[in-house]
Amino acid sequence: MGAAIGLLAGAGLFCVWWSWWPPAERAPRAGGWTERTSDLLAQAGVTAVTPAALLAVSVGVGLFVLLVLVAATGAPAIAALFGAMAGLGPRAAVHARARRRQATLREVWPEVVDHLASGVRAGLALPEAIAQLGDRGPEELREPFARFAEDYRATGRFAQCLDLLKARLADPVADRIIEALRITRDVGGTDLGRLLRTLSQFLRDDARTRGELEARQSWTVGAARLAAGAPWVVLALLSTRAEAAQAFNTPAGVGVLLGGAAACVVAYRMMLRIGRLPEEVRVLR
Numbered sequence: 001m002g003a004a005i006g007l008l009a010g011a012g013l014f015c016v017w018w019s020w021w022p023p024a025e026r027a028p029r030a031g032g033w034t035e036r037t038s039d040l041l042a043q044a045g046v047t048a049v050t051p052a053a054l055l056a057v058s059v060g061v062g063l064f065v066l067l068v069l070v071a072a073t074g075a076p077a078i079a080a081l082f083g084a085m086a087g088l089g090p091r092a093a094v095h096a097r098a099r100r101r102q103a104t105l106r107e108v109w110p111e112v113v114d115h116l117a118s119g120v121r122a123g124l125a126l127p128e129a130i131a132q133l134g135d136r137g138p139e140e141l142r143e144p145f146a147r148f149a150e151d152y153r154a155t156g157r158f159a160q161c162l163d164l165l166k167a168r169l170a171d172p173v174a175d176r177i178i179e180a181l182r183i184t185r186d187v188g189g190t191d192l193g194r195l196l197r198t199l200s201q202f203l204r205d206d207a208r209t210r211g212e213l214e215a216r217q218s219w220t221v222g223a224a225r226l227a228a229g230a231p232w233v234v235l236a237l238l239s240t241r242a243e244a245a246q247a248f249n250t251p252a253g254v255g256v257l258l259g260g261a262a263a264c265v266v267a268y269r270m271m272l273r274i275g276r277l278p279e280e281v282r283v284l285r
Helices: 002-019 033-044 051-073 076-121 126-131 139-155 158-169 172-187 192-238 242-247 251-275
Strands: none
Touching: 033 051, 033 076, 033 158, 051 076, 076 126, 076 139, 076 172, 076 192, 076 251, 126 139, 126 158, 126 172, 139 158, 158 172, 172 192, 192 251
């Protein structure tokens, strides 16, 4: 009985002590793989491809390279590593396309904001100001805004059409612009023009600064990628010789391959972490 009372008293004191410490606020969790991949495909401009299709292509390419190299070299370890690299190729290609497209859009978003500010200043209704971007806006963004105009003509539901436009663009800048327009539509206000002009200037300054930084670090990133890829080019050349390929079928050879792969992955990820520029995230989905 005494032990039970002691345990209960200890538990009570612990609860009292614990109550003095507020729970730490947790950062919002990122979306799942499907949501992230959908955003990536939208940012790359390949909305006709689904996340499942991208995964299927990646698996198919990896298996194809694996089987071809096993038949050509007779070294399953080498074939497995190159098959894994090939399987990551489609997603890496989509990433590269998304980065190039985002860099292009970073230059044209201020023009989009200027068009919206001009339309609002001219007295156009918000749906009309957005829809005219499908005809007069930057070439890279005319399609999603033209589809917004079609959606609005078909349904007349402004909020729903904005949600569809946001999903097609999948861009943090677009999220901010769309939410500003939504709030203005819902609650009114006279500061939208000033807000858009301030946002336009901010986007221009950000694009100019980011362009200078990327130009300065481009040669460093290129050299790091070359250093990470050069050993695997040498391995691919060595695997064309049967005796060299057979050397990697031993436990020691597999260990060398796994150690080299781990070293390259860690070094490449560290390079990306060190040289990474701040990226906006979509918090206004």
